[in-house]
Structure formats: C-alpha cells, structure tokens
Amino acid sequence: MTLSGFLSKNTVSVKLNIGSRDKLLAEISSLAADMAGLDTDGRDRIAAVLKEREELATTALGSGTAIPHCRMPGLNNFITGVVTTKKPIDYGAADGKKVDIFPFVIAPENKPKEHLKILSGMARILRNPDTRKAIRSINDSEELYNFLSDLFEDKQEKKMPHAGSSMKMLHVFVRDEELFNDILQVFASGETAGAMVLETHESTEYLSSMPVFAGFWNSELHTFNRIIVSVVQEKLLYQTLRNIEYVSGDFSSNSDVMVTVTDLHHVLGSLDQ
Incomplete structure (x- = not known):
C-alpha cells in the first residue's frame, strides 16, 4: 500500500x-x-x-x-x-x-x-x-x-523483485522509548503479519541483584527494553528495514536499536483481522 x-x-x-x-x-x-x-x-x-x-x-x-x-x-x-x-x-x-x-x-x-x-x-x-x-x-x-x-x-518497494511467498521473522530490540514508539508505527503501516511486543529486562539487571556482582552495573542499566517480533514477506523485507532505519537513524551508529532477520521454513495459520 x-x-x-x-x-x-x-x-x-x-x-x-x-x-x-x-x-x-x-x-x-x-x-x-x-x-x-x-x-x-x-x-x-x-x-x-x-x-x-x-x-x-x-x-x-x-x-x-x-x-x-x-x-x-x-x-x-x-x-x-x-x-x-x-x-x-x-x-x-x-x-x-x-x-x-x-x-x-x-x-x-x-x-x-x-x-x-x-x-x-x-x-x-x-x-x-x-x-x-x-x-x-x-x-x-x-x-x-x-x-x-x-x-x-514507495519507489524502493516498487523496485524490489518478488521472491515468492517465503517469510522472514524480524526481531527488533529497542532500548529507547521514543524510538520504540516511532518504530512500532512502521509495523502498523506495513504489510506485516501479527507484530507483537515483548517487555524484557537486561541480564545485567538480574546479575546486579546478586551479591557477588553488586555495584557493577547499577548506573549503566537500561530500564526500557522492548522486542518487536513480526513476520514479513521476503519481498517486503528490504522496505521494512529501510523504514525502521528511516525513523531510528543509521543502524551502524545507533546503540539503542538492533534488528535480526531469521528464515522461516514453515508458517501455519494467520493473525490477520
């Protein structure tokens, strides 16, 4: 669209x-x-x-x-x-x-x-x-x-070659609340399937509560941690990544956003309304 x-x-x-x-x-x-x-x-x-x-x-x-x-x-x-x-x-x-x-x-x-x-x-x-x-x-x-x-x-989307119906899973790790809100809008406006949000905690948050590690990370903990999980058609993958980078800034210089892409061999069912 x-x-x-x-x-x-x-x-x-x-x-x-x-x-x-x-x-x-x-x-x-x-x-x-x-x-x-x-x-x-x-x-x-x-x-x-x-x-x-x-x-x-x-x-x-x-x-x-x-x-x-x-x-x-x-x-x-x-x-x-x-x-x-x-x-x-x-x-x-x-x-x-x-x-x-x-x-x-x-x-x-x-x-x-x-x-x-x-x-x-x-x-x-x-x-x-x-x-x-x-x-x-x-x-x-x-x-x-x-x-x-x-x-x-969407010029870039028009140029993308169709790659059949293969699907990819995206995990977007975000440690900044404002960026999270902007990135979430990318999934609301795109042709993704069932974007979900997970509220997470850094492992260091748990380790810092252990007596042996007390005092190591208290001032460096990120209290806002979210993971957006979504399934995207391969033909829309590049455009989705481009849109995320558009709102979050250059991936190579951003330390609060990380995206991973995983191949999916089977996708059964649907979460479309």
Whole structure:
C-alpha cells in the first residue's frame, strides 16, 4: 500500500491564513466535502466528527505537525490531503509547539485497519526533520502535491523483485522509548503479519541483584527494553528495514536499536483481522 494512491490535488492547500483549530477543521471539512461531492450538510457532519475526535485527544504529533482524522459513517472511500498554515496555531501538542503542517484522513467507518496504516505511514514520514523543513518551504499547492506524491510513492518497494511467498521473522530490540514508539508505527503501516511486543529486562539487571556482582552495573542499566517480533514477506523485507532505519537513524551508529532477520521454513495459520 502506498499513500500516493490516496492523495488528490484538490485536497492539498498551502499557507492558509487560519488562526484556530476550529477554523482549520472547517477548512479541511470543506476540502473533503468537495472531494466527496457532499453538500453543506455533509461538510458540517465531517467538521463535527473531526471536532469530536479532537475532543477525545489531540491528533498533534509534535514538532509542529498534526494529523486530524476521523471515521465517517456512510463514506465509501478514503479522503486524504494536506493543509499548511501561514502561522502555526495552538493545537494542544504534548511538546508545547504550535502546528503548521496538517495532513488529514477522512476514513470509511468500516475500514479501521487501512485507516491505521495510512495514519502510521503519514506519522512515520513526518518524523523526518528534512521532510518537515521541505514542506514548510513550499508556497504552491501543486508543488506540494507533487512533492508529497513523490514522497508517498514507495519507489524502493516498487523496485524490489518478488521472491515468492517465503517469510522472514524480524526481531527488533529497542532500548529507547521514543524510538520504540516511532518504530512500532512502521509495523502498523506495513504489510506485516501479527507484530507483537515483548517487555524484557537486561541480564545485567538480574546479575546486579546478586551479591557477588553488586555495584557493577547499577548506573549503566537500561530500564526500557522492548522486542518487536513480526513476520514479513521476503519481498517486503528490504522496505521494512529501510523504514525502521528511516525513523531510528543509521543502524551502524545507533546503540539503542538492533534488528535480526531469521528464515522461516514453515508458517501455519494467520493473525490477520
């Protein structure tokens, strides 16, 4: 699944003169309603559902970005787009920063899995500071559309040769909570089978409690340790690894993330919903 297939020139708008959350949601609702061919009542329904979702919890991601989104009863197809504002607006972000980049998703009510993949894919892309900088520098809607279409299009995945239906098991060891949250979004947005999370402890944590080893590692223990376990089709392996490295940084210089890949001879059953 590539995000570019959900994007339209008609739902991309840049440098809007908007100063509040409600006005932003009204603008998004208008773009979405026009795209779906809805009347003013439909537009108002979208605005109401978007506002209801924001009241539940802010969709701000931090670093000046947010992804307003909702599930809309009666909608058959996804409506996605991106809005940027001239000046950042207060959006209740956890990092306290105002927001000026707003990709949005209006989803059919009966497609939660696809909805999650689109959200996670957008969030992963916005983690990159160079991407955010580029988006903020663009002053033309068509230019932003072209930039995003190229960005959302998974070029590397298209180049990957198909390798049959063979499967690989990934273990991603993470010792940083922020990186863990970012990496987990990679699995939510990809075509992986049943990603699971294990909460673990370093062996040194147990050894340090033994009298003979007391005092060796107390100041060096990592208290956050997680392992993400997932099964991935071989044809998607490279892209999955690339996406993990995209959010975590160069593997060769990162001491808080390690990935192992194991061949699977047999895969029986499924965890797909």
